[in-house]
Amino acid sequence: MKVGVVGAGLVGATAAYALTLRGSCSELVLTDLDEARARAEAQDIAHASPVSHGTRVRSGPLEDLRGSGVVIVAAGANQKPGESRLDLLQKNAAIFRDLIPRVAAAAPDAALLIATNPVDLLTDLSVTLAPDHAVIGSGTVLDSARFRHLIAAHAGVDATHVHGYVLGEHGDSEVIAWSTATVAGLPVADFMDARDLPWTPDIRAQIERDTREAAAQIIGGKRATYYGIGAALARITERILGDRRAVLTVSAPTPAFGVSLSVPRILGRAGVLGTVLPGLTPDEQDALHRSAEVLLQARRTIQD
Ligand SMILES: NC(=O)C1=CN([C@@H]2O[C@H](COP(=O)(O)OP(=O)(O)OC[C@H]3O[C@@H](n4cnc5c(N)ncnc54)[C@H](O)[C@@H]3O)[C@@H](O)[C@H]2O)C=CC1
Ligand SMILES: CC(=O)C(=O)O
Numbered sequence: 673m674k675v676g677v678v679g680a681g682l683v684g685a686t687a688a689y690a691l692t693l694r695g696s697c698s699e700l701v702l703t704d705l706d707e708a709r710a711r712a713e714a715q716d717i718a719h720a721s722p723v724s725h726g727t728r729v730r731s732g733p734l735e736d737l738r739g740s741g742v743v744i745v746a747a748g749a750n751q752k753p754g755e756s757r758l759d760l761l762q763k764n765a766a767i768f769r770d771l772i773p774r775v776a777a778a779a780p781d782a783a784l785l786i787a788t789n790p791v792d793l794l795t796d797l798s799v800t801l802a803p804d805h806a807v808i809g810s811g812t813v814l815d816s817a818r819f820r821h822l823i824a825a826h827a828g829v830d831a832t833h834v835h836g837y838v839l840g841e842h843g844d845s846e847v848i849a850w851s852t853a854t855v856a857g858l859p860v861a862d863f864m865d866a867r868d869l870p871w872t873p874d875i876r877a878q879i880e881r882d883t884r885e886a887a888a889q890i891i892g893g894k895r896a897t898y899y900g901i902g903a904a905l906a907r908i909t910e911r912i913l914g915d916r917r918a919v920l921t922v923s924a925p926t927p928a929f930g931v932s933l934s935v936p937r938i939l940g941r942a943g944v945l946g947t948v949l950p951g952l953t954p955d956e957q958d959a960l961h962r963s964a965e966v967l968l969q970a971r972r973t974i975q976d
Contacts (some may be wrong), residue, residue: 673696673697673698673699673741673913674697674698674699674700674701674739674740674741675691675696675697675699675700675701675740675741675742675743675744675909675913676700676701676702676703676736676737676740676742676743676744676775676779676782677700677701677702677703677743677744677746678703678704678734678737678743678744678745678746678747678771678775679704679745679746679747679748679788680702680703680704680706680709680710680713680714680731681704681709681746681747681750682750682896682898683746683750683787683896683897683898683901683902683905684702684704684713684744684746684747684787685702685713685717685898686898686899686901686902687744687746687787687901687902687905687906687909688700688702688713688714688717688729689717689720689902690902690903690905690906691727691905691906691909692717692720692721692724692725692727692729693720693724693725694725694906694910695724695725695726695727696727696906696909696910696913697727697741697909697913698727698728699727699728699729700714700717700727700728700729700730701714701730701731701732701736701737701740702714702717702729702730702731702732703731703732703733703734703736703737704731704747705747707731710731710732711731713731714729714730714731715731717729718730734774734775734778735778736778737775737778737779737782738778738779738780739779739781740779740781740782741781741782741783741912741913741941742782742783742784742785742909742912742913743775743779743782743783743784743785744785744787744905744909745768745771745772745775745784745785745786745787745788745798746787746788746905747767747771747788748760748763748764748767748768748788748789748794749763749764749767750789750896751789751887751891752891753888753891753892753895756843756844757789757790757791757842757843757844757887758790758793758843758844758966758970760788760789760790761790761793761970761973761974762973762974764788764789764790764794765793765794765797765974767788768788768794768797768798768801769797769801772784772797772798772801772802773801773802775802776801776802776804776805780804782805783805783806783807783808783912783941783942783943784798784802784805784806784807784808785808785809785810785905785908785909785912786798786807786808786809786810786923787809787810787901787905789842789843790841790842790843790970791809791810791811791842791923792809792811792841792842792843792923792931792932792933792934792967793931793932793967793970793971793974794809795807795808795809795811795923795924795925795932796925796931796932796971797974799925799932806912806942806943806944807924807943808908808912808922808923808924808939808943808944809842809922809923809924809932809934810842810901810904810905810908810922810923811842811921811922811923811924811933811934812837812838812839812840812842812846812921812923812934813904813907813908813920813921813922813934814842814900814901814904815838815842815846815883815884815886815921816836816837816838816921817831817900817903817904818838818882818883818886818900819836819837819838819848819853819879819883820834820835820836822879822882822883823836823853823855823860823879824855826864826869826871826875826879827855827860827863827864827867827869828867828869829855829856833855833856834853834854834855835852835853835854835855836849836850836852836853836854836860837849837852837853837921837935837936837950838883838921838934839921839933839934839935839952839956839960839963840933840934840959840960840963840964841933841934841963841964841966841967842923842934843966844884844966845959845962845963845966845967846883846884846963847956847959847960847963848879848880848883848884849950849952849956850876850956851950851951851952851953851956852950852952907920908920908922908939911939911940912939912940912941912943913941914941915940915941916939916940917938917939917940917945918938918939919936919937919938919939919948920936920937920939921934921935921936921937922934922937922939922944924937924943924944924947926947926964928949929960929961929964930964930968931964931967931968931971932967933960933963933964933967935947935948935949935950936948936949936950
């Protein structure tokens with residue numbers, strides 16, 4: 673099982689490191705415009721291989737992606753403090769118009785897993801640039817993990833036993849879908865009540881803020897985010913390679929909204945096998961439509 677990573681910067685290299693530590697694939701190829709960076713990252717990550725799962729890690733040109741089951745695309749500009757993800761659209765769309773057809777030609781059998789921001793609109797664009805490939809955006813898998821982590825901290829339980837989805841744009845308009853959130857199978861408020869834990873509108877509002885603003889907070893402190901997304905990309909990749917039928921909030925074209933955004937999807941070797949829209953409250957439904965409208969409006973700026 674071979675995986676390619678295009679863009680061996682902070683996100684691409686961290687995803688490759690996570691894949692190596694988890695033993696998600698047998699072969700990993702890193703490629704970047706900056707060949708020296710890709711070579712150095714591959715060399716460094718390869719040194720983790722003998723003490724983890726023996727993954728063969730190397731760098732190479734795009735042509736070396738042939739045979740990959742998944743290619744992660746993390747090439748392009750990241751946000752500077754104060755910038756939004758949508759501020760990256762023009763620059764990264766220009767990179768993708770040149771890059772994605774070449775990646776698709778080099779890796780004809782791969783599912784393309786897009787991480788570059790703004791991830792929903794670059795997923796949308798990649799679908800048109802690589803029409804014969806399964807194309808999936810990492811979407812709000814990371815935001816849903818942030819949401820679950822924050823609830824778990826209040827609930828005092830292992831975050832893997834907290835469920836809950838962030839939907840819509842991976843960006844400022846994302847929808848924190850409280851109606852989908854459960855701990856030990858109970859709605860969050862009921863769990864807190866059963867455990868005699870505080871649960872106030874202020875705590876809830878703080879969790880929403882910390883979920884939505886997590887990227888800005890981290891970028892303010894250390895200029896980039898990469899550990900959370902690296903692990904999320906490794907998990908999505910494994911679920912595709914292993915045809916695991918996992919349910920994850922990845923981004924993909926969504927006819928009901930006219931644009932790529934995140935809702936729960938069943939993932940397998942062929943990419944998105946199905947979409948399941950949870951029963952949202954009327955407020956959440958309105959927020960999801962507003963989030964789609966934000967994306968549709970931004971998309972017009974890169975259409976002729
Ligand atoms: N989807 C998500 O949840 C997240 C997405 N991101 C996004 O991931 C992207 C990458 O971020 P970082 O790794 O921090 O940036 P970085 O600057 O560390 O790495 C970007 C890499 O892309 C390479 N690159 C640029 N154009 C290329 C091309 N045409 N072909 C091959 N390589 C090319 C650069 O040489 C550089 O090594 C950004 O757009 C960022 O916003 C970051 C965190 C989370
Ligand atoms: C940068 C980014 O998209 C994130 O950390 O959510």
